[in-house]
Amino acid sequence: MLAAVDWHILWQRIFHPDHVFVLALWRTIYISVSAQVLGVVLGLIAALARMSRIAPLRWLSGLYVLIFRGTPVIVQIFFVYFGANLLFGFTLIPNSVNFGLFTMDGAAFAGIVALGINEGAYMREIIRAGIDAVDKGQMEAARSLGMTYRKAMRRIVLPQATRFIVPPLGNEFNNMMKTSSLVFFIGVTELFGDAEIRYSTTFKPVEYFLAVAFWYLVLTSVWSVIQAQIERKLAVSERGDELSFRERVFQAWAPVAAWGRGAR
Amino acid sequence: MSSNGFVMSAQDVHKRFGRLEVLKGVSLNVSRGEVVCVIGPSGSGKTTFIRCINHLEKIDGGRIEVNGHLIGYRERSGKLVEDTEPSIARQRAEIGMVFQRFNLFPHKTALQNITEAPIQVRGVPKGQATKEGEALLARVGLAEKRDVYPGKLSGGQQQRVAIARALAMKPALLLFDEVTSALDPEMIGEVLDVMKGLATDFQTTMIVVTHEMGFAREAADRVVMMDDGQIIEEGTPEHFFLEPREERTKQFLSKILI
Numbered sequence: 001m002l003a004a005v006d007w008h009i010l011w012q013r014i015f016h017p018d019h020v021f022v023l024a025l026w027r028t029i030y031i032s033v034s035a036q037v038l039g040v041v042l043g044l045i046a047a048l049a050r051m052s053r054i055a056p057l058r059w060l061s062g063l064y065v066l067i068f069r070g071t072p073v074i075v076q077i078f079f080v081y082f083g084a085n086l087l088f089g090f091t092l093i094p095n096s097v098n099f100g101l102f103t104m105d106g107a108a109f110a111g112i113v114a115l116g117i118n119e120g121a122y123m124r125e126i127i128r129a130g131i132d133a134v135d136k137g138q139m140e141a142a143r144s145l146g147m148t149y150r151k152a153m154r155r156i157v158l159p160q161a162t163r164f165i166v167p168p169l170g171n172e173f174n175n176m177m178k179t180s181s182l183v184f185f186i187g188v189t190e191l192f193g194d195a196e197i198r199y200s201t202t203f204k205p206v207e208y209f210l211a212v213a214f215w216y217l218v219l220t221s222v223w224s225v226i227q228a229q230i231e232r233k234l235a236v237s238e239r240g241d242e243l244s245f246r247e248r249v250f251q252a253w254a255p256v257a258a259w260g261r262g263a264r
Numbered sequence: 265m266s267s268n269g270f271v272m273s274a275q276d277v278h279k280r281f282g283r284l285e286v287l288k289g290v291s292l293n294v295s296r297g298e299v300v301c302v303i304g305p306s307g308s309g310k311t312t313f314i315r316c317i318n319h320l321e322k323i324d325g326g327r328i329e330v331n332g333h334l335i336g337y338r339e340r341s342g343k344l345v346e347d348t349e350p351s352i353a354r355q356r357a358e359i360g361m362v363f364q365r366f367n368l369f370p371h372k373t374a375l376q377n378i379t380e381a382p383i384q385v386r387g388v389p390k391g392q393a394t395k396e397g398e399a400l401l402a403r404v405g406l407a408e409k410r411d412v413y414p415g416k417l418s419g420g421q422q423q424r425v426a427i428a429r430a431l432a433m434k435p436a437l438l439l440f441d442e443v444t445s446a447l448d449p450e451m452i453g454e455v456l457d458v459m460k461g462l463a464t465d466f467q468t469t470m471i472v473v474t475h476e477m478g479f480a481r482e483a484a485d486r487v488v489m490m491d492d493g494q495i496i497e498e499g500t501p502e503h504f505f506l507e508p509r510e511e512r513t514k515q516f517l518s519k520i521l522i
Contacts, residue, residue, distance in 0.1 A: 141367035145381035146357025159371050
C-alpha cells in the first residue's frame with residue numbers, strides 16, 4: 001500500500017514548496033487572521049449590545065447569534081459572495097477590492113467577510129463570558145471613582161476580561177485556520193484549494209493532501225506557541241509575578257523532578 | 265457647600281429589593297468634617313444605605329443630597345427622574361468609597377490604581393497625578409509598594425491602597441463599607457490607624473459602616489444605630505457605651521463588645 005505513495009512529491013511539497021504554494025499558504029494566513037480580527041470586533045460589539053439597556057440592541061444581538069451560529073458557514077460564504085447578486089441583482093463584492101495600499105481578490109474578501117461574521121457570533125458568547133467572569137466589584141469601584149460605564153468597561157473590565165477570553169479565542173483561531181479552507185468553494189486558491197487543484201491534475205490525492213495536512217499542522221502548532229506566550233504575558237501582569245523563563249521551566253519540571261527523586 | 269450646610273443630607277430614603285423593603289425611611293445629616301459611624305446587625309440596611317449615597321443603588325423614595333446636589337436624580341416638574349449617566353459619574357467623583365473586598369484593579373500597580381481616576385476622570389496631567397499618588401501612598405505608609413501589583417500585597421496593604429485611591433479624587437465625602445470585615449485580625453489595626461489619621465489630621469468627612477467600636481470611640485463624632493431598615497438610635501460614642509437607650513441597641517452592643 002505505502003509503496004503507492006510517491007514520497008518524492010510529499011518531500012517536495014514539504015521541503016521545497018514552490019511560489020504558487022507559498023502564495024496559497026499566505027492566503028490561508030491572511031484570510032484567517034483578517035476573519036478572526038473581524039470576528040473579535042463584531043463579537044465585542046454584539047457582546048456589548050447583548051448587555052445594553054436598550055432592548056432592540058439586545059434583540060439584534062440575539063438574532064445575529066441565532067442566524068450565524070445556526071446555519072452552516074459554507075452557506076453563509078455562498079450568500080455573501082453570490083447572494084446579493086442573485087437576490088437583488090447588484091454586485092456586493094466586486095472582482096477585486098481596492099484598499100489603497102493593496103488590492104484584494106473579491107472572492108477572498110467575501111470569504112473574510114463571511115468567516116468574520118460567522119466567527120463574531122461565536123466570539124460574542126466568549127467575550128460575554130469573559131466580561132461576566134470579572135468580579136462585579138471592579139465595575140463598582142471604577143464607577144464609584146467617577147468613571148462612566150464606557151470608560152470603566154474600556155479601562156478596567158475589558159483588560160481583565162482578556163485573560164478569560166484569550167484561551168477560548170486561541171481555540172477559535174485554530175479552528176478558523178482550518179475552516180478558512182471552505183473559501184476554496186468560491187474560488188480562492190488557498191492551502192486546501194492548491195492541493196485540490198494539483199491533485200486533480202496529477203491524480204495523486206494522498207501525496208497532496210498529506211502535504212497540506214502537514215502545513216495546516218505547522219500553522220496550528222506555531223499558533224499554539226504564540227498563544228501560550230500571550231497567556232503567559234497576561235498571567236504575569238495579572239498576578240504581578242516577574243518570573244524569568246528559566247524559573248518557569250524549572251517550576252514546570254519541579255513535580256517531575258520530585259517524582260523522579262521519590263522513585264529512587 | 266450646600267445651603268443647609270450639610271455635606272450629606274438624606275431624607276426619608278426608601279429602598280426595596282423586589283418585595284423586601286431594606287430601607288424604610290432613613291434620614292441622616294452629616295456636617296463637614298464630621299465622622300459618623302453606622303452600626304447595626306447584618307441585614308439592617310446599613311451597607312445598602314451608604315451604597316445609595318453614591319447611587320450604586322437606586323432609591324425608591326426620599327432624596328439624598330451631597331454638597332447640596334441631589335444624587336442620582338433630577339427634578340423635572342416636581343417629580344424625580346433618574347439623572348443621565350455622565351452627570352451621575354460627575355457626582356460620584358466627589359464621593360469616595362472604600363469597599364469591604366478592596367476591589368483594587370488587579371491589572372494595575374498600587375500607584376496606577378491611585379492615579380487612574382484622576383488622570384481618566386479629572387484629566388490631571390500624568391506627572392502631577394503621579395506626584396500626588398506617591399504622596400498618598402506615603403501617607404498610608406506604602407511608599408515602597410509603588411510598583412507592586414495588588415496580588416502581591418497583604419489584605420491590610422490592599423485596603424490602605426484602596427483608601428489612597430479614594431482620596432486621590434479629593435472627595436468631599438468618604439464612604440467606608442465594612443472595610444475591615446474581610447481582613448485578618450492582625451491587619452485591622454493598620455487600616456483603622458489610617459482612617460483615624462484622616463479623621464483627626466485631615467478633617468475628612470466620613471460615613472463609616474463598621475463593627476469596630478474601638479474605632480467609633482476614638483474617631484467618631486456620632487454613632488448611628490440601624491436596625492430593620494431604620495435608624496433607631498443616634499448619639500455620641502460615649503452615649504452608646506454608657507447609656508444606650510433602645511433595647512435592640514443594648515442587645516446588639518452586648519454581642520459585639522465582648
